[in-house]
Amino acid sequence: xxxxxxxxxxxxxxxxxxxxxxxxxxxxxxxxxxxxxxxxxxxxxxxxxxxxxxxxxxxxxxxxxxxxxxxxxxxxxxxxxxxxxxxxxxxxxxxxxxxxxxxxxxxxxxxxxxxxxxxxxxxxxxxxxxxxxxxxxxxxxxxxxxxxxxxxxxxxxxxxxxxxxxxxxxxxxxxxxxxxxxxxxxxxxxxxxxxxxxxxxxxxxxxxxxxxxxxxxxxxxxxxxxxxxxxxxxxxxxxxxxxxxxxxxxxxxxxxxxxxxxxxxxxxxxxxxxxxxxxxxxxxxxxxxxxxxxxxxxxxxxxxxxxxxxxxxxxxxxxxxxxxxxxxxxxxxxxxxxxxxxxxxxxxxxxxxxxxxxxxxxxxxxxxxxxx
Amino acid sequence: xxxxxxxxxxxxxxxxxxxxxxxxxxxxxxxxxxxxxxxxxxxxxxxxxxxxxxxxxxxxxxxxxxxxxxxxxxxxxxxxxxxxxxxxxxxxxxxxxxxxxxxxxxxxxxxxxxxxxxxxxxxxxxxxxxxxxxxxxxxxxxxxxxxxxxxxxxxxxxxxxxxxxxxxxxxxxxxxxxxxxxxxxxxxxxxxxxxxxxxxxxxxxxxxxxxxxxxxxxxxxxxxxxxxxxxxxxxxxxxxxxxxxxxxxxxxxxxxxxxxxxxxxxxxxxxxxxxxxxxxxxxxxxxxxxxxxx
Numbered sequence: 001x002x003x004x005x006x007x008x009x010x011x012x013x014x015x016x017x018x019x020x021x022x023x024x025x026x027x028x029x030x031x032x033x034x035x036x037x038x039x040x041x042x043x044x045x046x047x048x049x050x051x052x053x054x055x056x057x058x059x060x061x062x063x064x065x066x067x068x069x070x071x072x073x074x075x076x077x078x079x080x081x082x083x084x085x086x087x088x089x090x091x092x093x094x095x096x097x098x099x100x101x102x103x104x105x106x107x108x109x110x111x112x113x114x115x116x117x118x119x120x121x122x123x124x125x126x127x128x129x130x131x132x133x134x135x136x137x138x139x140x141x142x143x144x145x146x147x148x149x150x151x152x153x154x155x156x157x158x159x160x161x162x163x164x165x166x167x168x169x170x171x172x173x174x175x176x177x178x179x180x181x182x183x184x185x186x187x188x189x190x191x192x193x194x195x196x197x198x199x200x201x202x203x204x205x206x207x208x209x210x211x212x213x214x215x216x217x218x219x220x221x222x223x224x225x226x227x228x229x230x231x232x233x234x235x236x237x238x239x240x241x242x243x244x245x246x247x248x249x250x251x252x253x254x255x256x257x258x259x260x261x262x263x264x265x266x267x268x269x270x271x272x273x274x275x276x277x278x279x280x281x282x283x284x285x286x287x288x289x290x291x292x293x294x295x296x297x298x299x300x301x302x303x304x305x306x307x308x309x310x311x312x313x314x315x316x317x318x319x320x321x322x323x324x325x326x327x328x329x330x331x332x333x334x335x336x337x338x339x340x341x342x343x344x345x346x347x348x349x350x351x352x353x354x355x356x357x358x359x360x361x362x363x364x365x366x367x368x369x370x371x372x
Numbered sequence: 373x374x375x376x377x378x379x380x381x382x383x384x385x386x387x388x389x390x391x392x393x394x395x396x397x398x399x400x401x402x403x404x405x406x407x408x409x410x411x412x413x414x415x416x417x418x419x420x421x422x423x424x425x426x427x428x429x430x431x432x433x434x435x436x437x438x439x440x441x442x443x444x445x446x447x448x449x450x451x452x453x454x455x456x457x458x459x460x461x462x463x464x465x466x467x468x469x470x471x472x473x474x475x476x477x478x479x480x481x482x483x484x485x486x487x488x489x490x491x492x493x494x495x496x497x498x499x500x501x502x503x504x505x506x507x508x509x510x511x512x513x514x515x516x517x518x519x520x521x522x523x524x525x526x527x528x529x530x531x532x533x534x535x536x537x538x539x540x541x542x543x544x545x546x547x548x549x550x551x552x553x554x555x556x557x558x559x560x561x562x563x564x565x566x567x568x569x570x571x572x573x574x575x576x577x578x579x580x581x582x583x584x585x586x587x588x589x590x591x592x593x594x595x596x597x598x599x600x601x602x603x604x605x606x607x608x609x610x611x612x613x614x615x616x617x618x619x620x621x622x623x624x625x626x627x628x629x630x631x632x633x634x635x636x637x638x639x640x641x642x643x644x645x646x647x648x649x650x651x652x653x654x655x656x657x658x659x660x661x662x663x664x665x666x
Contacts, residue, residue, distance in 0.1 A: 081551070154523075222501065222642055223642050223643070224536075224640060240521055245428065251538060256535065257503065257537045257538070258536045258537050258640075259537070260638060261636070282638065282640055283638055361540070364540070364555065366535075368503065368535065369502070369555070369556060
């Protein structure tokens, strides 16, 4: 890769830090940018977003602004901490303005006046950390349990979790529609191609897209990512195979840092976990069994309160999922899902992507962990 | 016996009016573990370690604590906890009797004042689906599972109710990181001391409430929690609070959990929370949530 090309790619990545908790475009108007000069009054160093509060000077007028940045985890990965910027520091900030007209701005760049240095920006290494590695070295075979079954978690003495999904938005296999990592379509006219929608579901999808995904319950109310979507989250998931009890804990690093079960004890699919069918869930009732080296999970009993994918694809409580998990080598988990929802789609359809093994501790991120 | 029933009824009736009754229907934990002692020993894994969870082949279950038993201070007077029903009974169990009364907590003056304010305003983070901390994380509605994964050298404290989240306890002998970014749950490392799991946690933020009353803490807080399964159905939970930012000396408190049979399930606090701005944050909003939350 030529140095110039590399520079262009990196500057594009830096201009659109796509790891943000919510799509930047949901809250900020990317076409309306502004430059602010002033003094830091406070740094709110927390998830889901770090905020720098500042008093901006414009002629004789001073206004208080909130500058929104990526999460603490992402900035820490770039080597920044809560003391990287201090109250009293003079700064120049540039970025898009909030759509609602409030004095909030997405901090594309913050420059410290005293040194002329850019601060609190993600490094290329940090951005790359959260993305699938394209040139990963060849991995060994999947580790196995003494009974021969592949391990979905770490081998003894190792640590790690699954993240870096190769797709962070959903479309039917074989469809090639351009969308960003939040599932925002580049061209809204492509909407109908994404999946075999029923007309109402297509229209709802278009509405959600036209509103830049700002109605996403996961961001608005810190709802769980829910079924399917939990395998597209930047802070990953960890499987804990609780062998003595034939169940698997699936733990989320991000979202609201919650967890769910996949039952592998041979119980039948009843559609809801507590025996009453009017109790639909965010993760549904998931029963799994091994077919060779693939864990096949059948899920029903889902509610309609969450978006099962980035991008706002609709579903109903008739959604039935078949998910297939295959650890194809030590560092790769293949995820295949069949989405069968006669309430929202005209036929069953499939999608698949891979997750990569991250040999570190699962992050502890809480969507709720802001403010009081 | 009659006297005891009347006492229980008098305590519970005003609380029931504040709460979904089913919460209490499942909270069959007895009063702070003062029920008849269980003669069954604590179960062990084949290698001899204490099993803090379910026994393979036997019924599933989790640890429940009676909400009135989980405050880390005992009341000196009925008015101490404001709207919260202070348990004024004098425990016969020496462990519970050793729990400090409010007047014995070595508060620094500001911390005593903040505690008094929290008792009045009752804005417990737990009621707003925030990840709760310390003793409050372990004592969560619908029970807590203690999940040891020896191969990972990790221990998970997994709550069903509340934020439906989990705390990871690293058992691999690592120290706390030199520089920790303060968080609600801090950084936990653990070890076995005989049959007791000892968990050492630092790196808390100051938003965290470590119990349901609002015992104040600062980012200098370090907790030492001790989990001892004294018999099949009883878990003794002891917590030592070292916080030179809020207290003049370390102090220790605790309570009992009871093993409650039943399978854990999906619970989403946010689902029926009709004030999402209290989860997501919205300046200037003040409310008084119900004074008593399981």
